[in-house]
Amino acid sequence: MPAYLIAQVKITDDAWVPDYAALTHEIAAKHGGRYLSRSANIETLEGAAPDTTLIALIAFPSAEAARAFAHDPDYAPLAKARQAGSEGHFWVIDDTDAAGSIPYLPKG
Template identity: 65%
Template sequence: MAVYLIADVKVTDDAWISDYAANVHEIVRNHGGKYLSRSGNITTIEGEGLGTTLIALMEFPSIEAVQAFANDPAYAKYRQARQSGSISSLNVIDDTDIAGTIPYLPKG
């Protein structure tokens, strides 16, 4: 079952960004993942804006693949740099429909 990693990042020090952007996508790919978007073009349609600098959306084949990526020693220095230079949260959702009314999604 596909899962989606959503990284919500508010940059506080941009020194880490170029190295992270140039290298982390390969580590994601090594775990079967791919970026669907990594954008700073964020438009709030409803509610209060998050104050987010960028949102990245990645697809992985499983939660285990996300965990393997997050715990990969090759990612450790980039994770530390991101954590030091931002306020960020990473959340994973699956491809289910909690209400079970969308016919092309599995019931969650």
């Protein structure tokens, strides 16, 4: 079942960004991941604007693949650098419909 990793990042020290931006997508790809977006163009349509610098959305073939990316030894030093120079959240969601009323999504 497809899964999506959503990363919300507020950069506090950008020293880590060049290496992270250059290398992370290859590690995600090794686990079947494909970036759908890694954008700083965040427009709030409803609610409070997030206190964030960028949001990334990566599609994976499964939640297990997303977790394998996040725990990949090659990713570990990049994650550590990101964590030291930013505040953020990573979430994994699947492609289900919690309400069960969208016909093209599995019921969640």
